[in-house]
Amino acid sequence: MSDVRDATPYDALLLLSFGGPEGPDDVVPFLRNVTHGRGIPEERLKEVGQHYYLFDGISPINAQNRDLLAALRADFAEHGVEVPVYWGNRNWSPYLPDTLREMVKEGHRRIAVLVTSAYASYSGCRQYRENLADALAALESEGLPAPRIDKLRHYFNHPGFLEPMIDGLIASLADLPEEVRDGAEIAFTTHSIPDAAADTSGPREDHGDGGAYVAQHLDTARVIAEAVRTRTGVDHPWSLVYQSRSGAPHIPWLEPDICDHLEERHAAGVPAVVMAPIGFVSDHMEVRYDLDTEATAKAAELGLPVRRSATVGADPRFAAAVRDLLLERAATERGEHPARCALGALGPSHDICPVGCCPARSPRPAAAGLD
Numbered sequence: 001m002s003d004v005r006d007a008t009p010y011d012a013l014l015l016l017s018f019g020g021p022e023g024p025d026d027v028v029p030f031l032r033n034v035t036h037g038r039g040i041p042e043e044r045l046k047e048v049g050q051h052y053y054l055f056d057g058i059s060p061i062n063a064q065n066r067d068l069l070a071a072l073r074a075d076f077a078e079h080g081v082e083v084p085v086y087w088g089n090r091n092w093s094p095y096l097p098d099t100l101r102e103m104v105k106e107g108h109r110r111i112a113v114l115v116t117s118a119y120a121s122y123s124g125c126r127q128y129r130e131n132l133a134d135a136l137a138a139l140e141s142e143g144l145p146a147p148r149i150d151k152l153r154h155y156f157n158h159p160g161f162l163e164p165m166i167d168g169l170i171a172s173l174a175d176l177p178e179e180v181r182d183g184a185e186i187a188f189t190t191h192s193i194p195d196a197a198a199d200t201s202g203p204r205e206d207h208g209d210g211g212a213y214v215a216q217h218l219d220t221a222r223v224i225a226e227a228v229r230t231r232t233g234v235d236h237p238w239s240l241v242y243q244s245r246s247g248a249p250h251i252p253w254l255e256p257d258i259c260d261h262l263e264e265r266h267a268a269g270v271p272a273v274v275m276a277p278i279g280f281v282s283d284h285m286e287v288r289y290d291l292d293t294e295a296t297a298k299a300a301e302l303g304l305p306v307r308r309s310a311t312v313g314a315d316p317r318f319a320a321a322v323r324d325l326l327l328e329r330a331a332t333e334r335g336e337h338p339a340r341c342a343l344g345a346l347g348p349s350h351d352i353c354p355v356g357c358c359p360a361r362s363p364r365p366a367a368a369g370l371d
Ligand SMILES: CC1=C(CCC(=O)O)c2cc3nc(cc4[nH]c(cc5[nH]c(cc1n2)c(C)c5CCC(=O)O)c(CCC(=O)O)c4C)C(CCC(=O)O)=C3C
Pocket: 018, 019, 020, 021, 031, 034, 035, 038, 040, 044, 045, 048, 059, 060, 061, 116, 117, 118, 121, 123, 124, 191, 192, 193, 194, 244, 245, 246, 247, 279, 280, 284, 285, 286
């Protein structure tokens, strides 16, 4: 038996996230970073900018990542995992290349990465691997040594990701007026993506309708709904629905949208709905605006009682899950065969993305995978 705290060969963990603006002057530059080279119309940029201006130009995502960073450091310290934790973003400061440069200058050469996206998709997986490849290329051009980078596996079905959401959903149901509680439905939500991106998500052999992206969300939803049923004794019907759609209207994206779904379920006589944003790791702008502001206003207009359940954020159980994923991968890298924790029907996800996993529309170099 190896020491359970042994993170060898890793000498650092990098928390890699999306980033968000921290004031009104940051909003437009941030949106330019996000949509760089992807031809999103100016109109749409301004519209999305409005969401941020409603919150004084401050996305909650950076503060939430600072909290998660603190939770990870506290968890590692408490459990004797002597691995420093760093944080870098795709679209805002602290930018990934700056963080990686700092890590390398501080002597780190074998880095594990946790991305703040639990599922397979181009946006949530390969695009981060492309960002890592770009950052490695920047270091190389500066004459710095290249660290080896491994991305930790998808954690959508890790109990430390599911448990806080199960508790959050039970709390939201309990918060509904008693007369509508037992009849309430659950609307699990995630980010809509183009149908074409969903259909090709995950390893090539897994591709069915909706690809790994939809299959993984359905697995998560099923586990949570089942746990809620067991713990409350009430069978709440559930659906997987989508939010935060962008892009041209003629290109098909995953549907139904949460607002259309609320309208449809209200018309069907459903007395209340709890929206459970399983697609997101923290209560960032997609949750605060698209659900708490827009969808909640829609429900009020309908006279439909709704609640929105919590994301995992910096829950200590999630921090513990990250430690588990780090130590599991470390053991695998040492040639051991660690237990791989996962609930649901899909089993633990692959450690290393195979060739063609979550393909980009135009192929670019990606790190931490087989292509
Ligand atoms: C799957 C997925 C996740 C979940 C996984 C993950 O977390 O990675 C996610 C997260 C996020 N998406 C975010 C913000 C944005 N996403 C955009 C655009 C897009 N997202 C997409 C997909 C996803 N996005 C797609 C296919 C597009 C269109 C094409 C493109 O541009 O790639 C745009 C551009 C404007 C617009 O088109 O709406 C913005 C501003 C924020 C930050 C929130 C904050 O600030 O608190 C977060 C966490």
